[in-house]
Amino acid sequence: MPNEKFLGEFELIVMGALMRLGDAAYGVAIIEEIDHRTGRDVSVGALYSTLNRLEKKGYVEARMGEASAVRGGRAKRFFRVTRQGQTQVERSAIALHSMMQGLPAWLKGAQA
Amino acid sequence: MPNEKFLGEFELIVMGALMRLGDAAYGVAIIEEIDHRTGRDVSVGALYSTLNRLEKKGYVEARMGEASAVRGGRAKRFFRVTRQGQTQVERSAIALHSMMQGLPAWLKGAQA
DNA sequence: ATCCATTTATTCTGTTTTGTAAAATAAATA
């Protein structure tokens, strides 16, 4: 029996952003949320290819929104974490925590 | 200026194992440490290619040990995290924590 | 009313880096 997979580093970051944003989770908002929390400058390509991959694996679901009445207000694609996705985040969190708990570098990260 | 990179998911796991093992961090011991803590079945190839990449980036350092007086006791290659590597683990920890803190899935992982 | 520049947004294309398994090789002892 082969290994069950864990979420990649960026996949986990994106899942976190989705969970935080709830209903408001679409492209630009996700990029801004990640930038705001981590200072990371995420390219659109990086984000969407990750979202599509997560969708294919059944860890996120997408729904189409409606166009908004502002210049360029094209319809958004909103994402949310599925139950399966939630489970995967937990699995990754457990693995990471088990491995890193108690280490100074990790604790330092927890405070910041 | 492009983005500074973060450690990958498995890279972070390996760095954690090195920190835990201290002086005793070599191939088999690292694999066993990861298996023990996470249940993950790491192949030797996966481990060494990751260690070599981390070494090339200056995040770990290797030293050769001496052969041990047991059947097949070939000399081991021991690894330790460099100061730069320590910094990278912190950076990744901070990013991950900032993104995930407060989320139920993450907290659940922290307990387990 | 229609064209078109501009804006917000997603999709597509291609490349690099990371993750992985398995086979090959090496160095030791019994």
Added chain:
DNA sequence: TATTTATTTTACAAAACAGAATAAATGGAT
């Protein structure tokens, strides 16, 4: 010289990433 512990090599799959292309909307000029 067979067996054991260990590392190295090889080859490929998956994840991360950037940037260009495309799409769909509005606002203003004519």
